[in-house]
Amino acid sequence: MPKLYCLLLLLLACLLLAAPAYAQNQQQRDTTLIVYNSQLTGAFSSGGVNRALLSTTQALTFTRGQHYGLPLNGSFIYGKQDGSLKERELLLNATPYYYKGRFRAYAIGGFERSNLRGITSRVQLGAGPGWAFYSDTLGREVSISNLIIREKTNFLDGTTQVTARNSARLKVAYSIKILTLSSITFYQPSLSNFDNYRFSNVSTLALKLMSHLALNFSYNYTHESQFSEGKVPDNTNITIGLSYSTKR
Numbered sequence: 001m002p003k004l005y006c007l008l009l010l011l012l013a014c015l016l017l018a019a020p021a022y023a024q025n026q027q028q029r030d031t032t033l034i035v036y037n038s039q040l041t042g043a044f045s046s047g048g049v050n051r052a053l054l055s056t057t058q059a060l061t062f063t064r065g066q067h068y069g070l071p072l073n074g075s076f077i078y079g080k081q082d083g084s085l086k087e088r089e090l091l092l093n094a095t096p097y098y099y100k101g102r103f104r105a106y107a108i109g110g111f112e113r114s115n116l117r118g119i120t121s122r123v124q125l126g127a128g129p130g131w132a133f134y135s136d137t138l139g140r141e142v143s144i145s146n147l148i149i150r151e152k153t154n155f156l157d158g159t160t161q162v163t164a165r166n167s168a169r170l171k172v173a174y175s176i177k178i179l180t181l182s183s184i185t186f187y188q189p190s191l192s193n194f195d196n197y198r199f200s201n202v203s204t205l206a207l208k209l210m211s212h213l214a215l216n217f218s219y220n221y222t223h224e225s226q227f228s229e230g231k232v233p234d235n236t237n238i239t240i241g242l243s244y245s246t247k248r
Contacts, residue, residue: 034248035061039204041218041241053079053087055218055239070096077237087235088115097130104130106145108167116235118156118228124149126167139180141173149188156228163190165198178208199223206243216243 039057061071079087093110112122126149134142147167183203190196200222206214
């Protein structure tokens with residue numbers, strides 16, 4: 001499944017790259033733009049397996065003038081299966097960046113907790129460059145970034161792992177009329193041991209209902225090679241819900 005999604009993303013990226021236009025940021029030099037997006041999705045099933053899953057994502061992005069941005073993102077997932085707690089996942093991160101033309105320079109600070117993978121706390125700090133192959137004023141984009149991050153993870157079994165990782169990201173966003181597809185894929189191997197790696201993909205298809213409201217279909221896949229005993233390395237969630245967005 002992850003290979004199929006990667007192939008589809010690459011095909012979409014090729015279609016966008018075939019377009020000749022590249023649009024510079026249209027924001028004025030001395031203005032600040034604030035964009036807020038809130039998403040609530042869920043999945044429920046009964047019968048052979050009784051499962052309930054709720055997921056919320058909050059995103060607040062500040063852009064200043066034509067070169068600076070500060071996205072703040074948070075997500076929380078809570079899920080039960082046959083009455084037992086399986087998922088209680090928290091992720092917070094800030095990714096300030098500088099951009100000029102196609103070039104981007106990123107920094108990142110993040111915090112994570114995961115009941116599913118047995119992580120009591122994970123802290124990340126890093127920085128690195130990025131490049132936008134395509135971008136336009138409609139929000140369509142194909143970009144990559146490659147950061148070096150320092151990471152400390154405390155696991156539920158009492159072990160602690162400190163490592164440096166290479167964090168490669170592919171971001172694809174495409175919109176046509178009332179449909180918007182966005183996808184972010186990460187591949188993050190440890191620089192000291194390439195068998196220690198993470199792979200993740202978050203893809204969302206949004207159907208615009210009103211000016212600020214959309215119906216969302218989300219796919220979320222994660223794989224982590226290092227995890228606590230009794231936990232699982234892979235997790236896939238497919239959810240449906242609503243999102244609200246505004247800017248000023």
